[in-house]
Amino acid sequence: MDILTILFYLVTSVIILSSISLIIVNNTVHAALLLVLIFFNSAILWLLLKAEFLAIILVLVYVGAVLVLFLFVIMLLDMPVKKNISKKLYLLFSTIISIIMFSELYMVIFFHDFSESININTISESNNTYEIGLLLFTEYIFSFEVTAFILLVAIIAAIAINMNEKQRALRQNPGKQILENKKSRLKIIKDKEL
Numbered sequence: 001m002d003i004l005t006i007l008f009y010l011v012t013s014v015i016i017l018s019s020i021s022l023i024i025v026n027n028t029v030h031a032a033l034l035l036v037l038i039f040f041n042s043a044i045l046w047l048l049l050k051a052e053f054l055a056i057i058l059v060l061v062y063v064g065a066v067l068v069l070f071l072f073v074i075m076l077l078d079m080p081v082k083k084n085i086s087k088k089l090y091l092l093f094s095t096i097i098s099i100i101m102f103s104e105l106y107m108v109i110f111f112h113d114f115s116e117s118i119n120i121n122t123i124s125e126s127n128n129t130y131e132i133g134l135l136l137f138t139e140y141i142f143s144f145e146v147t148a149f150i151l152l153v154a155i156i157a158a159i160a161i162n163m164n165e166k167q168r169a170l171r172q173n174p175g176k177q178i179l180e181n182k183k184s185r186l187k188i189i190k191d192k193e194l
Contacts, residue, residue: 003111007104008048014100015041028074032067037097039063047108053129066151073155077162 015038022034039062046055136144 003107004048007044007107007111010100010107011041011044011048011104014104015045029071032071032074035070036063036067037101039067040101041104044104044108053132069155073158077159 018034018037018041022031022038025031025034039058043055043058046052046058
């Protein structure tokens with residue numbers, strides 16, 4: 001069994017375990033971070049299939065934009081979280097995940113032959129990126145727009161579900177801001193020990 005087969009089994013097992021953990025976990029921030037791990041490993045699978053463009057797009061678009069938006073919405077909702085897990089367990093879990101990710105990256109970088117995917121003799125007028133863009137914005141434009149609309153509706157629904165009338169609205173009071181002066185904003189406390 002060569003190193004790429006071992007890498008494939010490692011990546012797919014991490015994706016499967018992360019997907020199961022994503023369904024089981026109760027904390028939404030942890031679920032979003034597990035989704036980052038799933039996207040990262042899916043990008044490694046795209047690299048193994050010699051589709052570097054799709055791997056980069058997966059990382060940039062999903063991890064860099066969509067998932068950051070999800071994390072922003074989750075943290076904006078400020079849902080109460082029970083913190084009954086010790087910091088040592090967090091440290092152990094993050095260390096294991098980091099070792100797995102770095103070992104996968106090491107195997108991809110040093111054992112994957114990227115020169116095979118680019119052959120100067122076979123480059124034609126239409127390339128992989130052009131074909132993907134052409135299909136996405138012609139044949140699949142309706143699916144693309146529906147997906148964007150569903151994501152927007154999901155974010156709005158998540159905010160609407162968690163909003164209740166008891167929550168404090170964070171609004172500025174311009175009248176109070178105008179009446180502020182230095183004495184009301186600054187309070188000097190002298191230390192008794194000095």
